[in-house]
Amino acid sequence: MAIRINLYHEIQRARIVEQYDPLKISLMCLGFIGVCLVGWYFMSLNETNKIRDEHSTQQVELGRLKPLAIAAKDNEQKFNNVLTLASSLSKRIDERFYWAPVLDKISAVIPPAVQITKMTGESNFGEIPRRVNVNIEGVAAGNQPRKVAEDLRLKLNETLGRNFKELSAVFKSLDDSIERVVIDGKEASTVLFSISISFTIETIPTAPAPAPVAPAPSAPDITAQR
Amino acid sequence: MGKKFTSVMGLDIGRYSLKSVVIQKKGGNRFVVTHFASHVMDETVEPTPSEIGKGIKSMLKQMGGNAKACAVAVSHPEALLRLIEQPSTPTEVLRDALKLNGMMLLNQDTKNFILDCDLIPTSASSGKIEDGQKTYLVAGLPRVQVNNIGLAIHEGGAPPVATLQLAPVAMFNAFEFAQPEAFNTSSFFLLDIGHQASTMMLGSMKELVLIRNIDFGGKALIENLQTLSGEHRQTVLNALEDDDELMIENARMAMTTITREIMNSIGFFEGRREDTIRQIWVSGGVAKCKALLRVLGEELRMPCVAWSAAERCEINVPAARKTRFAEDSLDLSVACGAATQALSE
Numbered sequence: 001m002a003i004r005i006n007l008y009h010e011i012q013r014a015r016i017v018e019q020y021d022p023l024k025i026s027l028m029c030l031g032f033i034g035v036c037l038v039g040w041y042f043m044s045l046n047e048t049n050k051i052r053d054e055h056s057t058q059q060v061e062l063g064r065l066k067p068l069a070i071a072a073k074d075n076e077q078k079f080n081n082v083l084t085l086a087s088s089l090s091k092r093i094d095e096r097f098y099w100a101p102v103l104d105k106i107s108a109v110i111p112p113a114v115q116i117t118k119m120t121g122e123s124n125f126g127e128i129p130r131r132v133n134v135n136i137e138g139v140a141a142g143n144q145p146r147k148v149a150e151d152l153r154l155k156l157n158e159t160l161g162r163n164f165k166e167l168s169a170v171f172k173s174l175d176d177s178i179e180r181v182v183i184d185g186k187e188a189s190t191v192l193f194s195i196s197i198s199f200t201i202e203t204i205p206t207a208p209a210p211a212p213v214a215p216a217p218s219a220p221d222i223t224a225q226r
Numbered sequence: 227m228g229k230k231f232t233s234v235m236g237l238d239i240g241r242y243s244l245k246s247v248v249i250q251k252k253g254g255n256r257f258v259v260t261h262f263a264s265h266v267m268d269e270t271v272e273p274t275p276s277e278i279g280k281g282i283k284s285m286l287k288q289m290g291g292n293a294k295a296c297a298v299a300v301s302h303p304e305a306l307l308r309l310i311e312q313p314s315t316p317t318e319v320l321r322d323a324l325k326l327n328g329m330m331l332l333n334q335d336t337k338n339f340i341l342d343c344d345l346i347p348t349s350a351s352s353g354k355i356e357d358g359q360k361t362y363l364v365a366g367l368p369r370v371q372v373n374n375i376g377l378a379i380h381e382g383g384a385p386p387v388a389t390l391q392l393a394p395v396a397m398f399n400a401f402e403f404a405q406p407e408a409f410n411t412s413s414f415f416l417l418d419i420g421h422q423a424s425t426m427m428l429g430s431m432k433e434l435v436l437i438r439n440i441d442f443g444g445k446a447l448i449e450n451l452q453t454l455s456g457e458h459r460q461t462v463l464n465a466l467e468d469d470d471e472l473m474i475e476n477a478r479m480a481m482t483t484i485t486r487e488i489m490n491s492i493g494f495f496e497g498r499r500e501d502t503i504r505q506i507w508v509s510g511g512v513a514k515c516k517a518l519l520r521v522l523g524e525e526l527r528m529p530c531v532a533w534s535a536a537e538r539c540e541i542n543v544p545a546a547r548k549t550r551f552a553e554d555s556l557d558l559s560v561a562c563g564a565a566t567q568a569l570s571e
Contacts, residue, residue: 002399002433002567005342005365007372008390009297 023030097123097132097201105163106136109155113148113183114140134197135172143179144213149174153195164199172196233260235385236295237282237557237564239375239395240301242268242421242445244281248291249539249565254339257566259540262551262558263289282382290389295388296569299396299560301420305346306339307392307437309346311359317343317446324364332364339366342391349431363434365392388568393560394418394437396542400535401507402432403570412500415492417530418559419510421445424484424548428495428503436495442489444511447518450480468516477521492526499508506530513556535562547557 004011018024042104099121110116118137125128140149149171157169172194179190231251238245248261265285271277310331312320320343328336346361373388380386397418400410413430422443428436451462454476465473492503505528512518513532525532532557539562543551 001347001432002402002570003344003346003363003395004567004571005344005363005391006389006394007300007340007342007365007367007392008376009342009368010340010378011372012387178494 017090068197092125095125096129101163102132102134102160105159109152109159110156111148111152111155112144113142113185113188114138129165129200129202131198131200135194137192137194139177139179139181139190140193141183141190142224143188145176145189146174147195149191152193155198156195157180160197160199161196164201167197167199169195169197229295230571231294231388231569233293234388234565234568235296236396236558236561236563236568237379238296238301238383238396238561238564239278239298239378240393240420240560241267241273241303241423242269242361243313243341243557244278244285245291245558245561246282246285246289247560247565248289248293248534249569251569253432253509257550257569259291259536259539259562260542260562261291262543262547263553264554264557275374276381277327277470278374278378279381279533282309282378282384286383293385295568296379297388297564298375298379298390298481299393300371300390301393301423301560302367302371304368304371305392306332306334306336306364307394307439308339308364309434309437310362310364312362313358314360316361317345317362320362322364324477332526334488336366337371340372341366341380345430346434349433352570361433363395366460367392380524389571390563391567392425393420394559396563396567397509398429398434398563399567400559401472403563403566404533404535404538404559405507408505408507413495413503415488415495415503415506417506417508417510419444419447419484419508419512421511422534424510426488426491428491428493430501431542438487438491440484441532442487443482444469447477447480447484447512451476454479455503463515466515469517474482474521478525481518481522481525483523504528507533509533509559510558511557514553532556533559535559535566558568 090148102121106119116138119135120135121132123132140146140152142148153169153171157167160169161167174191174193177190179191180187181190182188233248233250236247243264243266245264247259247264250258250260252258258274263285264409265281265288266553267273267281269278287458316564321341324331324336324341324343328341332508334340341361341363346363348361367390371458375390376387397416401416403413408414409429410432413428416425416427416429418425418427420443422445423439423441424443426436426438426440427434448459448462451457451473452459453467455462455473457465462473477510488506496502506522506526508519508522508530509532519530533553536551536555536558541548541551
């Protein structure tokens with residue numbers, strides 16, 4: 001077994017102590033952390049600069065787009081008004097009441113001895129159910145003109161009652177007239193009548209298909225005689 | 227410590243010259259010498275760290291090769307080398323005790339010394355096993371000198387120092403490495419004749435028994451021969467090579483001092499041990515001269531054999547340098563001992 005002598009042990013130990021000196025290691029660690037922090041700082045600075053650049057770019061873009069946006073907003077208001085108007089018009093058109101079928105049914109039940117002198121009608125727009133009022137004034141002639149007028153009211157009641165709900169057809173006035181008329185060569189007395197018809201419709205009616213044009217009934221020869 | 231190396235540079239920093247050798251450890255406990263070099267220091271210049279560093283740098287340039295670490299062996303007149311007997315003590319504790327109580331344990335102020343110690347294996351014939359005493363080898367070198375050597379090695383560009391030990395310890399380890407049979411089974415006498423001083427180490431079956439330094443080296447021997455013959459150095463060396471009778475007789479006279487010291491040491495050893503020294507193992511520059519070895523053997527009446535630590539190594543130096551290595555190998559024992567010890571750790 002060789003004799004192991006090492007006179008360099010103190011220097012070697014001092015070097016090891018120096019190499020693993022806690023203060024030195026701490027300083028190295030601190031330095032490392034410092035370098036990391038500086039690196040992190042510069043990275044953050046770089047990120048911040050990028051964000052700032054982007055922000056300034058966006059600001060410029062915003063400055064450019066803001067007048068356009070204001071103009072677009074104005075346009076939007078205008079277009080909205082136009083759209084509202086158009087939609088209300090469309091609605092009004094879509095929800096309009098078609099008088100033609102009503103008139104068709106009324107004209108179908110008018111007998112030859114009756115002459116309509118005035119007719120008015122109104123419909124409340126925008127309400128459901130919709131109430132429709134029709135006022136008919138006219139002259140009924142015959143041996144019993146009141147019966148003719150009453151038959152007309154009943155026919156109206158019957159015919160329109162088939163198609164409309166809550167129908168009421170009542171006389172507002174039924175007055176004898178001094179006028180006399182000639183019907184088919186015979187003289188007949190007359191009455192002036194005014195019938196008020198009212199009924200409701202629950203759904204907005206769609207535009208009816210155009211009905212084939214029926215030949216108009218031959219109008220009776222009613223000649224007013226005084 | 228505890229780091230294993232595969233190649234180490236052994237560096238012998240002597241008072242006269244620097245010697246280095248690179249040894250690689252290979253599988254199967256094989257050691258291969260790959261590079262070697264020596265550099266003679268200028269005796270007229272004070273050996274400052276800077277000068278030694280320059281010498282090391284020059285030698286490394288001449289040597290080539292590289293190694294992971296450097297094992298250094300130093301010869302220094304102020305080096306401290308003692309055998310002390312102590313109850314069994316851990317070497318770390320004893321090291322601290324020597325540092326703190328140098329005066330009590332070594333009878334010497336060791337405040338300015340860097341000391342290290344190791345347990346010496348004790349043979350059965352020593353009689354110390356019974357009384358529980360252990361023998362420790364204490365080695366020391368002035369702190370300034372250790373620092374200077376570290377500085378010189380750093381300046382010289384050598385690999386980092388793995389171990390620093392004294393040259394006699396390195397030589398003792400080298401002998402164990404090179405001649406394991408003689409080291410383990412018999413008594414042995416190692417004589418390392420340096421330039422200015424010689425070291426004698428006597429051991430018996432692994433145990434180091436005696437270390438002595440005497441101030442007689444190759445320089446004094448040649449100067450004596452020059453004085454006795456009145457010839458120049460080269461003429462003296464040539465005459466010794468030619469076995470010149472007159473020069474042999476002069477050598478006999480010139481070596482009187484060393485032969486007397488050797489005889490005294492052997493007498494001391496044989497007086498304490500029931501064992502005899504039968505052979506002297508000689509290393510150093512003088513060992514290269516067969517005539518001087520013969521004269522020494524004749525004077526001591528026992529064979530003096532030159533040995534080299536490189537004997538057990540495979541030699542893998544460039545072909546052009548093999549002859550030079552054969553001549554210088556006797557000088558490289560200390561460097562080889564330092565390197566092989568570092569490789570064996």
